[in-house]
Amino acid sequence: MDRYREFHRRSLADRDAFWRTEAALVDWHEPYLKVLDDSKPPFARWFVGGRTNLCHNAVDRHLKDRAAQPALVYLSTETGEERSYTYAELHAEVNRMAAVLASLGVAKGDRVLVYMPMIAEAAFAMLACARIGAIHSVVFGGFAAASLATRIDDAQPKAMVTSDAGMRGGKAVPYKHLVDEALRLAKHPPARVLIVDRGLDKAMERTPGRDVDYAEARARHLDAKVPCAWLESSEPSYILYTSGTTGKPKGVQRDTGGYAVALASSMRRIFCLEPGDTMFTTSDIGWVVGHSYIIYAPLINGTTTIMYEGLPIRPDPGIWWKIVADRKVKTMFSSPTAIRVLKKQDPAYMKAHDVSTLQYLFLAGEPLDEPTARWASDSLGVAIVDNYWQTETGWPILSAQQGVEETPRKFGSPSFPVYGYDVRLVNEATGADAGTDEKGVLMIAPPLPPGCMTTVWGDDERFVKTYFSTFRDRMLYSTFDWATRDKDGYYFVLGRTDDVINVAGHRLGTREIEE
Numbered sequence: 001m002d003r004y005r006e007f008h009r010r011s012l013a014d015r016d017a018f019w020r021t022e023a024a025l026v027d028w029h030e031p032y033l034k035v036l037d038d039s040k041p042p043f044a045r046w047f048v049g050g051r052t053n054l055c056h057n058a059v060d061r062h063l064k065d066r067a068a069q070p071a072l073v074y075l076s077t078e079t080g081e082e083r084s085y086t087y088a089e090l091h092a093e094v095n096r097m098a099a100v101l102a103s104l105g106v107a108k109g110d111r112v113l114v115y116m117p118m119i120a121e122a123a124f125a126m127l128a129c130a131r132i133g134a135i136h137s138v139v140f141g142g143f144a145a146a147s148l149a150t151r152i153d154d155a156q157p158k159a160m161v162t163s164d165a166g167m168r169g170g171k172a173v174p175y176k177h178l179v180d181e182a183l184r185l186a187k188h189p190p191a192r193v194l195i196v197d198r199g200l201d202k203a204m205e206r207t208p209g210r211d212v213d214y215a216e217a218r219a220r221h222l223d224a225k226v227p228c229a230w231l232e233s234s235e236p237s238y239i240l241y242t243s244g245t246t247g248k249p250k251g252v253q254r255d256t257g258g259y260a261v262a263l264a265s266s267m268r269r270i271f272c273l274e275p276g277d278t279m280f281t282t283s284d285i286g287w288v289v290g291h292s293y294i295i296y297a298p299l300i301n302g303t304t305t306i307m308y309e310g311l312p313i314r315p316d317p318g319i320w321w322k323i324v325a326d327r328k329v330k331t332m333f334s335s336p337t338a339i340r341v342l343k344k345q346d347p348a349y350m351k352a353h354d355v356s357t358l359q360y361l362f363l364a365g366e367p368l369d370e371p372t373a374r375w376a377s378d379s380l381g382v383a384i385v386d387n388y389w390q391t392e393t394g395w396p397i398l399s400a401q402q403g404v405e406e407t408p409r410k411f412g413s414p415s416f417p418v419y420g421y422d423v424r425l426v427n428e429a430t431g432a433d434a435g436t437d438e439k440g441v442l443m444i445a446p447p448l449p450p451g452c453m454t455t456v457w458g459d460d461e462r463f464v465k466t467y468f469s470t471f472r473d474r475m476l477y478s479t480f481d482w483a484t485r486d487k488d489g490y491y492f493v494l495g496r497t498d499d500v501i502n503v504a505g506h507r508l509g510t511r512e513i514e515e
Contacts, residue, residue: 001489003405004416011419011449018419019450023047023257025264026057026300029230032257036447042468042475043455044447046258047233054237055131056228057260058299059094062087062275069276070304073327074120077310077319078167079198083120090127090299097121097128099224100217101159104192108133108229110158111239113190114285115139115148115179117166118309121196121214122285125161126295130237133229134158137239137251140286141166141173145181150249151241152186154457159192161214165200169311172200180205233257239457240288242391250466251457252288252391255450259394262420262451263297266395269403270387270418271331272360275302280323281333282308288391289364293333297395312338318349325353332358335365336372343375350379358382364389364396367493370411377411388414388493390479392467394451397421397444397479398491413490420449424476425485428497431471434485441497442483443476 011018016035023032032050059071067088074083085093106112112129114136116122122138129136137155139148152160162179165172176195183189196214197204206213231237237259239251267273271293279298283289285307298305306327312320320342324332339361342350360383361376368386377384386409387399398414398421400407409415417423425440426433434440446468456463470478482494 001405001407004401004407007401007404008417008419012422015420015447019046019261022265022450023261025268026052026257026260027061028052028257029056032233038447042446042448042464042477043460045234045454046255046450047261050233050257051230052233052257052260053130053133053228053230054256054260054296054300055094055127057264058127058130058296059087059091060228062299062302063091066275066302069302071299072120072123073304073306075306075308075310075323076119076167077308077314078170079309085120093120093124094127094131095224095226096218096221097124098131098226099221100194100212100214101125101128101134102132102226103217103221104159104194104212106132106134106158108231109135111135111137111155113137113139113152113155113157113160115141115143115160115162115175116196116285117141117163117173117175118284118307119163119196119198120307121163122161123295123307126238126285126291131226131228133231133235135236135238137241138285138291139241140284141175142286145178146185148178148182149185151251152182152190153188154241154249154251155239156188157190159194160190161194161196163196164198164204167200167309169314174201174204176201176204180207231256234454236454236457238291240291240391250462252453253455253457254394255454258450258452258454259296260300262395262449263292264300266418267297267301267303270396270399270401271297271333271362272402273298273301273303273331276304277330278304278306278327279331279333280306280308280320280327280329282312282320282335282338283333288394289333292394312341313345316349317342317345318352321350321353321355324355324358328357330357331360331362333362333364336363336368337366339363339376340372343372347379355380355382360385360402362387364414367495368412368414373411383409384411385409386412386414388491392453393448394453397423397442398493410490413486413492416489416491423491425483425491426471426474426476431474436487437484439482439484439494441470442479442481442491442493443470444479445476448477
């Protein structure tokens with residue numbers, strides 16, 4: 001593992017030189033003046049003074065060489081709809097959406113709340129916000145009206161983008177009545193609501209003067225050409241609220257330039273994808289995996305990305321493998337929970353499709369148990385890559401990094417710290433570094449690498465207090481997860497520090513109990 005170790009060491013010992021190389025993977029409208037400003041820890045500003053745009057890097061810059069290549073493939077087994085957009089077609093649709101949002105009064109720095117099912121227009125909305133410098137905040141479509149209202153009040157959006165309904169298990173799941181209720185509850189409701197009407201909820205009501213039909217608005221902007229707003233690297237790109245928040249929601253604020261660099265780098269170093277390859281990520285855009293590895297990272301990399309609406313077992317448990325075969329997927333990203341669901345199904349469904357193009361299956365979201373990992377590896381005959389990260393970091397903290405060196409993997413372990421992360425394992429009681437096989441809290445010494453959260457939206461004090469105040473004499477970012485590290489340097493994540501049971505003086509995490 002010499003190459004990996006040297007690569008990781010250099011990412012910490014000479015951050016400026018290391019990240020200057022990675023920053024060359026994205027386009028800069030104006031060059032940055034300084035790689036890192038960490039003069040006010042734990043805050044960090046990356047690529048200071050540089051101006052760029054996420055939408056330009058994800059769409060416009062590919063028009064020269066891959067305008068005709070599929071960029072976004074939308075598949076719905078709920079409605080039977082399939083739509084494929086080349087980079088040129090995606091560019092046109094994003095410009096139309098951007099023009100519509102601008103016509104509703106949305107400008108640079110304004111927030112736009114996106115409450116959408118997994119449809120192509122949701123991707124257009126996110127990219128359009130990035131294009132004009134608006135800050136999107138995507139809320140998972142399963143959230144109830146009260147949860148939606150608290151996020152509206154925290155972000156105070158100028159506009160909202162939604163749909164009449166989503167689909168799950170063959171049944172329509174109405175959205176618009178939840179939006180109406182949330183706006184009634186909110187103290188700072190947006191002035192305009194843009195609606196993508198799929199014709200699934202015939203009872204949907206519209207509020208005159210507030211609600212705008214997207215199809216009608218789009219028709220007025222078919223030839224729109226909206227220029228990219230060039231943002232200083234540290235300006236926010238989006239807000240994403242952490243799940244399970246009680247009280248006032250905690251909005252993870254992401255920058256622009258650092259995020260673009262981290263994602264572009266990770267596609268080559270971790271996910272092993274080249275421009276023209278295809279990636280299938282089974283998450284939802286309401287979660288961070290959807291933001292990073294359905295929308296932004298694949299497109300920034302010039303990769304074809306698949307956006308899927310449906311269940312892993314409908315119309316049959318072979319649907320994901322059919323998508324892999326039909327679309328020649330090279331890298332797939334899913335969750336241990338989803339793979340455990342498929343593990344229970346008849347293996348004939350998997351064997352019915354040629355998945356020979358698939359080289360990597362990445363799994364994240366919760367600890368990956370060894371039996372599930374072994375089953376997936378044996379059944380698919382591909383590398384199973386356990387990786388660990390959070391909404392707050394935006395890209396992996398722990399993972400094998402095949403693009404750096406093909407290191408051995410251990411089932412049940414997300415391997416090693418990713419370059420840029422100064423990972424520490426700390427004894428909760430003493431604050432000292434934990435030893436081999438000793439349980440500790442997984443922490444990161446600042447500065448956090450590019451792509452990680454820069455603060456809590458509107459609350460710098462909460463950012464410091466929540467994430468960096470575990471120990472009085474050590475400023476470390478806490479993941480709030482237990483972990484151990486074996487003699488070979490492999491990490492094993494045990495679960496949340498607040499999900500523990502005290503038994504005879506021993507604090508046991510959920511994974512320890514399961515095992």
